[in-house]
Amino acid sequence: MARFLRFEHVSFAYQGMKNMLITNLDAHIATGWTGIVGPNGAGKTTFLQLAAGDLEPSDGFIHHLSTSRYAMQRTDSPPEGMEDFQEAKDLSAIELKQKLAIRDDWFERWDTLSHGERKRMQIAVVLWDNPEVLALDEPTNHIDAEARNMLIDALKDFKGVGLLVSHDRELLDSLCNQCVFINPPNAVVRPGGVTAGMEQDRREQMEARSQDESVKKAAKRLKRAAQNQLEQAEQASAKGKNRKFKKLDKRDHDGRERRNLAKMTGRNARGGSSQSASLSKRAAELENSRSSFNIRKEYEMGFWLEESRSAMRSTVLSVSSGELSLGGDVKLAYPDLYVSPTDRIAITGANGLGKSTLLKLLLGKVCVNHERLISIPQEITADEAKNILDEVKSLPKNELGQVMTCVIRLGSRPGRLLESEPPSPGEIRKLLLALGVTRGPHLIVMDEPTNHMDLPSIECLEGALSACPCALILVSHDMRFLESLTDHTWHLASESPNQVRLVPGRRDSVQDLDFEGFVLE
Structure with a gap:
C-alpha cells in the first residue's frame, strides 16, 4: 500500500510574525524523495519540522505517518541514537558504516570530528533508524566530493517518504521525483527535479x-x-x-x-x-x-563593496612555518605563509585534514584592525545568531539601512529576516557579511561560504566577492565557486596516516584534489 504524508489547508506562522510563512497548502507527498526549494528564510526548515511533527500548523491539518526523523542543518551535538548505532551489528548498520566510511573511533571523539565527518555520522544514524518519514536539512553541507557521492548512494536506498532541503542542484535532480517550491505565503508542488521545476516556474512567471x-x-x-x-x-x-x-x-x-x-x-x-x-x-x-x-518582487542582485583595499604595503596576514596538532598523533605541517592585500586564496583538502583548524591559526595572525576583518565560520550557534540579530536591530537607522541594502542584494527580505526568531543559518551568514561590508573590510575569511545558502544567494555572494578589492581566504568544497573567485591555493594533502602537509600553489584552474592545475611555489 502506498504511504502518503498529507497536508490539508495547512498554514503556519511563528508567534509574533505579521504574515504567514505558509498559507493554505494542500499536498500529498508519496514515498521517494521530494525536494523543498525556496530562498533563505522562506520556511524550508519550518516545512521539514511540520512534516516531522516537531511543529504544529497554525491552521489546517497534517496526516502524519507513524515514525519520522528530522536531521537538522547543525552538527553541534551528536545525533539521537548514535550510541545504539555504534553498538548495532545488524546488516543495515554494517552497510551504512561501510557506505559512509564511518570509522569506529568517531563515536568516541565527536568533538574532534570535522563538520563533514559529523554530517556523515548524522545521516548514517537517521538512515539506520529507518523512519517512515525522513526530513533532511542540507545533507551535503561540509562534505567533500567523495563523501557526497557516498551520501547520494546511501540516500537512493531509502524506501520511505523523504524530504530534502538542499542548495545542491545536482543532488535534488538525481534524487527527487517532485519539488515543493516555497515563496511565502505560497507553496507549489511541481513534478520532477529542481531544474525542471525552476524552468516551469520561470515560464509561469514570464x-x-x-x-x-x-x-x-x-x-x-x-x-x-x-x-x-x-x-x-x-x-x-x-x-x-x-x-x-x-x-x-x-x-x-x-x-x-x-x-x-x-x-x-x-x-x-x-x-x-x-x-x-x-x-x-x-x-x-x-x-x-x-x-x-502572484508575481515575485525582484530585487537588484549583487552589490559593490566600498573601497576596502588595505593601505599596508605588503601583508594582511603573516605566519611562520610550523606544525598543528589535529588530534592524537596527527600533525599538519605548514610553511611560511603570507597574504597580500589583494590575494585571493582557496584552502582545499578532504574532510578531516584540518582546514578549519588552520583557519583558527590564521585568524590569530592577521595584521589588520579587528573592524576591518570579516570572519564567517562554518557554523554559528543559536546563541551567536541571536546576538548578531540583536546587534543589527540596535544599529542607528542609517547604518541599519546600509546593512539591509546589502542583505536585499544578497537575495533576502529585510522585514522577514528581522522578525524571524531565529533567522535561518543562511540569513545569519548574510547579516555577518553585510555588517562587515559596511565597515570597509581589508580581509574576508569564510569557512564553507556556500553552506546554508540557496542558489540565487550563492550567485549574489559570488558576484559580491568577485568585485571586492580586499584579500580573500575561502575554504570550500564548491570547486566552481573557488575557481571563479581565487587565484592561489593552499592545499592540504595527507602524506601518511599521521602527517598532513600544506602545499601552497598558484593555480590556473581548480581541478579535483589531485594537484592538476597547480604550479608549486
Missing part, C-alpha cells in the same frame, strides 16, 4: 508578467477614456448652463432649436459623467485583479 502588463495597459486605457468622457461631460454641462433663453415667440424657430439643443447637451453631460464613472470602475477592477498573478 506568463504572469505578460498578463499583468496586458491588464496594466488595459486599465490605463480605461482610465484615459474615463478622463476624456469626464472632460467632455464637463464641457457640455458648461455650454448648457451658459445658454439662457427668454420666452420665445412661436414663430422664433431658430430660438426653439437652440433651446432644444441646450436640453440635449445637458442630457449628454449627465450621460457622459455616468459613462466616465463606469469606465473608472472597470479600470479599478482590472487593477485589483493584478494581485492574482
Whole structure:
C-alpha cells in the first residue's frame, strides 16, 4: 500500500510574525524523495519540522505517518541514537558504516570530528533508524566530493517518504521525483527535479508578467477614456448652463432649436459623467485583479563593496612555518605563509585534514584592525545568531539601512529576516557579511561560504566577492565557486596516516584534489 504524508489547508506562522510563512497548502507527498526549494528564510526548515511533527500548523491539518526523523542543518551535538548505532551489528548498520566510511573511533571523539565527518555520522544514524518519514536539512553541507557521492548512494536506498532541503542542484535532480517550491505565503508542488521545476516556474512567471502588463495597459486605457468622457461631460454641462433663453415667440424657430439643443447637451453631460464613472470602475477592477498573478518582487542582485583595499604595503596576514596538532598523533605541517592585500586564496583538502583548524591559526595572525576583518565560520550557534540579530536591530537607522541594502542584494527580505526568531543559518551568514561590508573590510575569511545558502544567494555572494578589492581566504568544497573567485591555493594533502602537509600553489584552474592545475611555489 502506498504511504502518503498529507497536508490539508495547512498554514503556519511563528508567534509574533505579521504574515504567514505558509498559507493554505494542500499536498500529498508519496514515498521517494521530494525536494523543498525556496530562498533563505522562506520556511524550508519550518516545512521539514511540520512534516516531522516537531511543529504544529497554525491552521489546517497534517496526516502524519507513524515514525519520522528530522536531521537538522547543525552538527553541534551528536545525533539521537548514535550510541545504539555504534553498538548495532545488524546488516543495515554494517552497510551504512561501510557506505559512509564511518570509522569506529568517531563515536568516541565527536568533538574532534570535522563538520563533514559529523554530517556523515548524522545521516548514517537517521538512515539506520529507518523512519517512515525522513526530513533532511542540507545533507551535503561540509562534505567533500567523495563523501557526497557516498551520501547520494546511501540516500537512493531509502524506501520511505523523504524530504530534502538542499542548495545542491545536482543532488535534488538525481534524487527527487517532485519539488515543493516555497515563496511565502505560497507553496507549489511541481513534478520532477529542481531544474525542471525552476524552468516551469520561470515560464509561469514570464506568463504572469505578460498578463499583468496586458491588464496594466488595459486599465490605463480605461482610465484615459474615463478622463476624456469626464472632460467632455464637463464641457457640455458648461455650454448648457451658459445658454439662457427668454420666452420665445412661436414663430422664433431658430430660438426653439437652440433651446432644444441646450436640453440635449445637458442630457449628454449627465450621460457622459455616468459613462466616465463606469469606465473608472472597470479600470479599478482590472487593477485589483493584478494581485492574482502572484508575481515575485525582484530585487537588484549583487552589490559593490566600498573601497576596502588595505593601505599596508605588503601583508594582511603573516605566519611562520610550523606544525598543528589535529588530534592524537596527527600533525599538519605548514610553511611560511603570507597574504597580500589583494590575494585571493582557496584552502582545499578532504574532510578531516584540518582546514578549519588552520583557519583558527590564521585568524590569530592577521595584521589588520579587528573592524576591518570579516570572519564567517562554518557554523554559528543559536546563541551567536541571536546576538548578531540583536546587534543589527540596535544599529542607528542609517547604518541599519546600509546593512539591509546589502542583505536585499544578497537575495533576502529585510522585514522577514528581522522578525524571524531565529533567522535561518543562511540569513545569519548574510547579516555577518553585510555588517562587515559596511565597515570597509581589508580581509574576508569564510569557512564553507556556500553552506546554508540557496542558489540565487550563492550567485549574489559570488558576484559580491568577485568585485571586492580586499584579500580573500575561502575554504570550500564548491570547486566552481573557488575557481571563479581565487587565484592561489593552499592545499592540504595527507602524506601518511599521521602527517598532513600544506602545499601552497598558484593555480590556473581548480581541478579535483589531485594537484592538476597547480604550479608549486
